[in-house]
Amino acid sequence: MVVDKVAQRRELKIASIVEAAWGLARERGIQLVSLHALAKEVGMRQPSLYAYFDSKNALYDAMFAHGNRELVARLSSLDLPDDPRAALKAFMQAFAAFAVEDPARNSLLFRRVIPGFEPSAESYAVAVDALSRAGAVMNAAGITDPGDVDCLVAMVAGLIEAQLSNEPGGTRWTQHLDRMVDLLADDAHERTSR
Amino acid sequence: MVVDKVAQRRELKIASIVEAAWGLARERGIQLVSLHALAKEVGMRQPSLYAYFDSKNALYDAMFAHGNRELVARLSSLDLPDDPRAALKAFMQAFAAFAVEDPARNSLLFRRVIPGFEPSAESYAVAVDALSRAGAVMNAAGITDPGDVDCLVAMVAGLIEAQLSNEPGGTRWTQHLDRMVDLLADDAHERTSR
DNA sequence: GTCTATACATCGATAGAC
DNA sequence: GTCTATCGATGTATAGAC
Structure with missing residues (x-):
């Protein structure tokens, strides 16, 4: 099967966002992670995160799995x-x-x-x-x-x-x-x- | 020493508010207690609670002590x-x-x-x-x-x-x-x- | 996919009249 | 002490242009 390079880059991006989210969690506590702060951390605007996570709980879910x-x-x-x-x-x-x-x-x-x-x-x-x-x-x-x-x-x-x-x-x-x-x-x- | 009846009624009121706050906490979780909901519970408006507690953390403190x-x-x-x-x-x-x-x-x-x-x-x-x-x-x-x-x-x-x-x-x-x-x-x- | 703009809700807290 | 009114900040989520 041919590797879908687009999907691959997307997964990398998601991984980097989750990593940044964990960084924020370590700084301010897991309860105080906000999408605004997270977006800033990864150089995006807050609504853009919804291209990767359907909701904040979906982000928490990805962090949990990670x-x-x-x-x-x-x-x-x-x-x-x-x-x-x-x-x-x-x-x-x-x-x-x-x-x-x-x-x-x-x-x-x-x-x-x-x-x-x-x-x-x-x-x-x-x-x-x-x-x-x-x-x-x-x-x-x-x-x-x-x-x-x-x-x-x-x-x-x-x-x-x-x-x-x-x-x-x-x-x-x-x-x-x-x-x-x-x-x-x-x-x-x-x-x-x- | 003469009992200060005003202060006494005030303490009773505070106790009833704290009691209501615990009721809310049991219903929705301690993290989700809000001053608006608490005021409603005790038949007041939210700003009136500030006559009894200087801040929300002061309320938590009273609950903690209780x-x-x-x-x-x-x-x-x-x-x-x-x-x-x-x-x-x-x-x-x-x-x-x-x-x-x-x-x-x-x-x-x-x-x-x-x-x-x-x-x-x-x-x-x-x-x-x-x-x-x-x-x-x-x-x-x-x-x-x-x-x-x-x-x-x-x-x-x-x-x-x-x-x-x-x-x-x-x-x-x-x-x-x-x-x-x-x-x-x-x-x-x-x-x-x- | 990313942006701007904004909706929409919640919440804590303050000002000032009564 | 209690009220109305409101501020101001925060936060999630959506709409729609590019």
Whole structure:
């Protein structure tokens, strides 16, 4: 199939707009991204953005998908240890590092701070992909009970949120990640083998 | 000292406005409370609200203080068991119930969803009061290490957030509260006595 | 696809009469 | 304290020319 060069350039343009939108989000917070400011950032007028996005929520949706693709890429590039427990720790460390390094991205991907925004099915599928990888690593480490999975996910999220809310850039909460993983994994094994 | 009846009625009025504001917040989300809608709710015109609040953030501040006073009242009314561990569980259960029963209140008190809003020193003091009660109960249960306290607080918050985000009204995540408390308290004891 | 122009809505806040 | 009137800013979205 011949590559449609027009469509290709269009995709590049869309990508650059999304990139600029993330820049704005990092500067002023995800809630305060405006189409006027975004257009200025990419050297256009605000109405011209509607040639690429049908609505502001469509822009948020593209940002959501982009952020989740970054997450999947990060998780895919991991060279995990053979030991399942060590692999689980490394995986959670990588996830936490990803979440903590960009508060704006964390807000759009994992918190619900934009009233009315719901990711499209296509964008959500990318998020599900990332989650399924987490499930696989947990299963390999012997955490198979759905309740145990819920607990571990919530614990890790709790540490990340506390870190971002109270001490962005620090490690006061995230330093306990490995310990919490051990704690829950050991307990899960005891309960499962009982 | 003679009671100033004028000031008293004014305080009542302020309280009723704050109550109406919480009603709006529960209906449409804390971020979407507007002064126009609030004025309509209390049978006034929007500019009249400025006789009671200097700004919209001042209204949020009053709501923040009100919510935290509710929390302190709830925690104070608890009849905790003598056993410190059981008391800790009951305390966390009560806190989680409080958080989960009103998502809008949870958003203003414990998440950061209003760009630019920071509670005043006076309002924040009420929140600190609530937190100090939690610290006392944890200490009594032998959780004294600051890192252990951080972990327990983050864990409980993680379960609450997951519950509210994914299944408001349910118990899929909060059902694990007691287990997580035991898990962390036992581990804290082992580490402290080592 | 990009522009100008503008519609349209919402919102917070102020001025000034009563 | 409450009102009317209005300001001024912001923001999304559309119409229509080029």
